[in-house]
Amino acid sequence: MVCVCNATYCDTLDPVVLPAPGTFVKYESSKAGKRLERSEGSFQRSLRAPDLVLTVDTTQRYQKIKGFGGSVTDSAAINILSLPEKAQDHLLRSYFSEEGLEYNLVRIPMASCDFSLHAYTYDDVPYDYELTHFSLRDEDTKLKIPILHRASAMAKRPLSLYASPWTSPAWMKTSESFIGKGTLKGQAGDKYHKTWANYFVRFLDEYAKHNLTFWAVTAENEPSAGLINNYPFQCLGFTAEQQRDFIARDLGPALANSSHRHVQLIILDDNRLHLPHWAKVVLEDEQAARYVHGIGIHWYLDFIGPIQDTVVPTHELFPDYFILATEACIGAHFWERDVILGCWERGNQYSHSILTNLNHFVAGWTDWNLALDLEGGPNWVKNYVDSPVIVDSSEGVFYKQPMFYHMGHFSKFIPEGSQRVGLVASKESKKTDLEYSAFVRPDGAVVVVVLNRSLQNVTFGLADTGRPHRGRGSGQLHPDLPVAAAVTGLRCPWLARGWTEAVGLQPHTAHALRPGRCGRGGAVLCPVAEASTRVRWDPERCARAGGSGTPKAGILQAAECWCCCSNIKC
Missing domain, CATH: 3.20.20.80 (Glycosidases)
Structure with missing residues (x-):
């Protein structure tokens, strides 16, 4: 299959727009006729994990692109x-x-x-x-x-x-x-x-x-x-x-x-x-x-x-x-x-x-x-x-x-200055016909490219926790990649930088945030917590940042300095 262009018509692609926090954008091409076809979805926390899960680890850094x-x-x-x-x-x-x-x-x-x-x-x-x-x-x-x-x-x-x-x-x-x-x-x-x-x-x-x-x-x-x-x-x-x-x-x-x-x-x-x-x-x-x-x-x-x-x-x-x-x-x-x-x-x-x-x-x-x-x-x-x-x-x-x-x-999705990061297959399915790689863009978004050259459809999960050995708090998408297909996915910037959540709190009311503006929807600066594998809850600092309330039971599994501010809508 080819796409035919002339003086009056040619297929085009929309400029890349980063997805909202907690969501992803998928672009798929297939032998059946899809050509960088765009779709959107949300990372979910309740789905049963498939046999194959690819986990993005942004702490592993490789070559610049x-x-x-x-x-x-x-x-x-x-x-x-x-x-x-x-x-x-x-x-x-x-x-x-x-x-x-x-x-x-x-x-x-x-x-x-x-x-x-x-x-x-x-x-x-x-x-x-x-x-x-x-x-x-x-x-x-x-x-x-x-x-x-x-x-x-x-x-x-x-x-x-x-x-x-x-x-x-x-x-x-x-x-x-x-x-x-x-x-x-x-x-x-x-x-x-x-x-x-x-x-x-x-x-x-x-x-x-x-x-x-x-x-x-x-x-x-x-x-x-x-x-x-x-x-x-x-x-x-x-x-x-x-x-x-x-x-x-x-x-x-x-x-x-x-x-x-x-x-x-x-x-x-x-x-x-x-x-x-x-x-x-x-x-x-x-x-x-x-x-x-x-x-x-x-x-x-x-x-x-x-x-x-x-x-x-x-x-x-x-x-x-x-x-x-x-x-x-x-x-x-x-x-x-x-x-x-x-x-x-x-x-x-x-x-x-x-x-x-x-x-x-x-x-x-x-x-x-x-x-x-x-x-x-x-x-x-x-x-x-x-x-x-x-x-x-x-x-x-x-x-x-x-x-x-x-x-x-x-x-289109991996601009100059992007950096390859870790992408680890689950132990259950180390052997897979999928080929894949992951990158962090200069704007902080994560890009994952997956190729299926096999003769069968492959279902896989994609998780991003910032620490691949700690899946708790991660989001997953479970796409079905058809025979002979390539797919590229984008995730929002700050969630892609190793986001984790306090267990028991809903994603829209409590996040482990990187210091800086809270997603696209607000301008709240979250204070820096102590550098630790456990992030301390500091109600006074969170109040100054515009948050309120106290956390429920759970541990933030953070790779860097984070804080958790409840009631901040991202």
Whole structure:
């Protein structure tokens, strides 16, 4: 099933509104046809717990989230601009606006890649070591840059742009060619390496003239590709040692001494099976490591590079460097069909990959082309693949595929600055086909994403007590997750921060409150109780805060400092 959009119609999503205290909002997509369908409900205290209960533990904190997005290649821009102007707007809004998925990451190839109409760089004049002939191409000024400006204008969240080069000019390479096996001529510190480093700076300079600044650059797209004989499209080979030396002696200093010193540098940008070796070679060198901020990974060989053997040890060795999934698409392998319109399983593959990465310290996930045509191109070497959005320019329409909606379960609800938190399955059902992850947003709301790829419906409970081993006082929802479905849930901010209640008091008259305003409905400041596993009742302080009365029997099981004020309506 696909959703069809044209110049006059396109499905939209409402901006996210946080639920009231004690309630949740659920967004569900399913093979049966639901597409981020919204529903609301209340956490209940009297339901019999199902066999599987997922308990949010906000005291367990993991990596911060950078975000989610896709890539503006030449081909993506060509396809978007092939539509009528209003349909173009619908497509871009679908990705970037509050009415859509709210992408915040955008990857841009530095010059051409395979998803271009031809191979080119920004300075193909031989031996121009001063880069006097460096200039952006029509693909930048007429395609990618206008798209980026329009996307930025539609987005409420700031966009983080990052750029990746596929190849240097051929005259800098040992192969004298854009394709095939080849590295930079010479060695780190020489004129070829200095010129290539300055090429990055010139790229950033030229885009800045168009009022576009970058969050990051990667040192090279898939540096291992340029070490393969007869590689079919643009590439530039580096070993880990060569990348280390290039960064330490050339690229790092060039960026640091430019007006773009704030731009972050990402190493690897290749399949994760190169980890942890690649990171150890580069980051154990002090001269290189001081210029590096993160590590980029691709998904194409995940089946021979388990995440526990690659990403996890890398994070353990280098916890101060973020890990970002920088490219993924389906259809790249010879055994995969290029475009399959409406394929739900491909959406499942996206969600499975994203959840696996997020649950193992990865800070975000970037899709490949934002849009392709019905063939999966254009691609100058016919390396066709699938995309979340497929454009049929002859009909003036585009199709939103299941992959698009699966991306939305993450990008729309887990903004930059969110943090992964604990989500523990009940002991009764440690073995489950569900995949899941939980996050606290910057606004304090908790987001839980659950994926069911099994062949049967799964009923589960979701509890949030702040202390997963103490269920008393928790609220639960008991959704039924259909076969082949993904669901994202939001909880209100202060309840999501480990809320607990005095046993015997009703939720609407007594709460364990975090210091601050009482939910949305009032402006009562609750005083801070003593830091203890038991929260002391202080009637004088509560009276000053606007509460009255005395508590009934029970213990507040608090993870932090709380107080209980009765008769405060939230």
